[in-house]
Amino acid sequence: xxxxxxxxxxxxxxxxxxxxxxxxxxxxxxxxxxxxxxxxxxxxxxxxxxxxxxxxxxxxxxxxxxxxxxxxxxxxxxxxxxxxxxxxxxxxxxxxxxxxxxxxxxxxxxxxxxxxxxxxxxxxxxxxxxxxxxxxxxxxxxxxxxxxxxxxxxxxxxxxxxxxxxxxxxxxxxxxxxxxxxxxxxxxxxxxxxxxxxxxxxxxxxxxxxxxxxxxxxxxxxxxxxxxxxxxxxxxxxxxxxxxxxxxxxxxxxxxxxxxxxxxxxxxxxxxxxxxxxxxxxxxxxxxxxxxxxxxxxxxxxxxxxxxxxxxxxxxxxxxxxxxxxxxxxxxxxxxxxxxxxxxxxxxxxxxxxxxxxxxxxxxxxxxxxxxxxxxxxxx
Numbered sequence: 001x002x003x004x005x006x007x008x009x010x011x012x013x014x015x016x017x018x019x020x021x022x023x024x025x026x027x028x029x030x031x032x033x034x035x036x037x038x039x040x041x042x043x044x045x046x047x048x049x050x051x052x053x054x055x056x057x058x059x060x061x062x063x064x065x066x067x068x069x070x071x072x073x074x075x076x077x078x079x080x081x082x083x084x085x086x087x088x089x090x091x092x093x094x095x096x097x098x099x100x101x102x103x104x105x106x107x108x109x110x111x112x113x114x115x116x117x118x119x120x121x122x123x124x125x126x127x128x129x130x131x132x133x134x135x136x137x138x139x140x141x142x143x144x145x146x147x148x149x150x151x152x153x154x155x156x157x158x159x160x161x162x163x164x165x166x167x168x169x170x171x172x173x174x175x176x177x178x179x180x181x182x183x184x185x186x187x188x189x190x191x192x193x194x195x196x197x198x199x200x201x202x203x204x205x206x207x208x209x210x211x212x213x214x215x216x217x218x219x220x221x222x223x224x225x226x227x228x229x230x231x232x233x234x235x236x237x238x239x240x241x242x243x244x245x246x247x248x249x250x251x252x253x254x255x256x257x258x259x260x261x262x263x264x265x266x267x268x269x270x271x272x273x274x275x276x277x278x279x280x281x282x283x284x285x286x287x288x289x290x291x292x293x294x295x296x297x298x299x300x301x302x303x304x305x306x307x308x309x310x311x312x313x314x315x316x317x318x319x320x321x322x323x324x325x326x327x328x329x330x331x332x333x334x335x336x337x338x339x340x341x342x343x344x345x346x347x348x349x350x351x352x353x354x355x356x357x358x359x360x361x362x363x364x365x366x367x368x369x370x371x372x373x374x375x376x377x378x379x380x
Contacts, residue, residue, distance in 0.1 A: 071114070073097075074105045078115045081106060129370040133363060136377050137355040141166055141339060141362030144370045152344055153183060155366060159343040160187030163270075163364040170268055170337060171228070173198040178205045178266030178327070179221050180305065181239070184341055185272050189223035200230035203263045205271065206306040206326025208234040235259050237325040239306045240286040244322045251325060263327055269335045273354060274303040275346030291320050302350025304359075305332060313353035333359055343369040352376050 076095060080086045081102075088106075092099045109115045126144040134142040145162035149155055167188075171177075179185060179202055202225040225232035236256050241247035250256060276296065287295070298318050300308040306326040307315045315321055315329060332338065339362035342351055352373055354360060365373070 069108075069112075070105070074109045074114060077102055077105050078109045082115065082117075126367060126370075129367060129374070132374055133365075133370055136374065137363070138358070139355075139360070139362055140337070141170075141364075143364045145364070145366055147343065147366035147368050152346075155344055156184040157187040157191075159341060159364060159366055160184045160189075161191035162366075163188050163339070163341040164192050166362070166364060167192075167268075167270065167339065168195060170339075171195070171197060171200070173200065175267045176201045176203060176262060176265060177224070177228075177230070178203055178263050178269040178335060179224060180205050180269075180271035181219060182272050182274060184343075185220040185270065186223065188270070188341055189220040189227065192224060192227045194227055196229040200228050201225075201233060201262065202228065202230050203233040203259060203266065204235045205263050205266075205269060205332070206235065206324070207237040207239040233259050233262060235263070235325065238286070239325060240320065241323045241325065244319065247323045247325060256325075260327075264331060264334070266335050268337045268339070269332065270339050270341065271305065271332075271360070272342045273340065273347055273350045275344065275350060276300055276302050277346060287320060294318065295320050301353065302347065304350065304354060305329060309350060309353065311349070311353055313350075313357040313359060329359055337361055339364065341365075345369070345372065348372045348376065356380075 073095065077091055080091045080094065081088070086094070088099050088102045092102045095102075106115075110117075123146070126146065129144045130142040133139060133144070143162060143166050145158060147155055147158060149158070177200065179189075181204065202221050204219075204221045208219065208221070221234070222232055224230075236253070236259070237247075237250045241250065251260075295308045295316065295318050298308075298316050299310045300316055300318075301311055302309055304313070305328070306324040307321050307329065308318060309329075310316050313329070338360045340351070340354065340360040341364045343366035345368070348369060351363075351365070351369070355363065355373065356377075
C-alpha cells in the first residue's frame, strides 16, 4: 500500500512520493490531498475504495486576526495529524501547545472547511442502507453486508457471518441468550469466534427434538453454546407436534415449562425468518404437503419462531400453528434485545411485516434485501 501526496498550487500539480513526506512542504498551500493506493493495482483503486483528505485555505474565515483564528497553526496541526499520522500528544509537543488546544483546532478546522474528509468505497452504500433501515423501522441495530451470491444457502452463510461482530458487542457475562433455528442461525453459530464467557446460558426459543439426525444441521444452540463456553439448554419437544392434543400434553410437562420460562427471561434473542417456500421447517418435512397448501391458502407469507404469519406478522389462526412448541411472538416481543438475522428475496415480505410490527429491535441483512425492504416501506 503506497501513500502519494498530490499538491496543487496555481496551475501546477506535483506528485511527491511517500519518501518525501516531510515538513519541508509549504503549509500555506492553496490545496493539497493524499491518496492510499495499492501500487500493483493502481487502475483498480476505485473498486478497493479510497480515502481522501483535503487541507486548504478557507475562503470564509470569520476573522483575519491570527489571535482570533490561528489558521497557520491549525493547518500545521491538521497536516501533522491527517497526513503524517502523528498522535495529538506528539503534535502538541512538536508545536508547543497543550493537547486540548490541538483537539480544539482540529475540530475547528473541520468546521471551517479547512479539512474535509471523503470516503469512496463500495461499502459506503451499506452504511447508508443501515442508517435508513434503523431510522425507518426504529431499530437499535442495523447492519448491511454485501451479497456476492444468488444462492439461498450461500447468502444465509454470508448474512450469518456478518452478524457475529454486532452480536459480540452485545454479549455480557451472566446473560441468557435465546436462539432460533434454521440455516442462517446455524451459519451464524459456526462463524462465531471462540469467545469464552462466564455464567452465560443459551436456550432455544422453539422445540429441540426431531425424528431425524439430519435435522441437527439446522440446530444452532449447541454450536453457539460451545463457542461461548456457555450452558446449553434444550426445549424438550418437537417444533411442530403431530396433534394439538399432543402439543398441550407436552407443554404442561414441568421440564418443558422450566426451559420455556428461561427462554422468556432471555436478555438477548437472536432469530431468523423463513420465506413461505424456503422455510427450514418446510425443508425438513415438519409440515406435510396438505398442511402447507392449507396454511398458504389461509394467507401465510412466511414462518417465524415456528409459526406461520400473515401480511401483518400476525400468527395465522390455523391448526398447524396450534401444534407449535415455541415462544409465541406476543411473548417474544417482551425480550429487551431482539436481533433478526436474515436475507433473501423470498423473505422480504415476511421481514417487512415483522419490521413494521416492531417485533425486532435489530436487523442484520444483505444489501439487496435492505434495498427491497426500504422500497416496500416507501410504497406503503
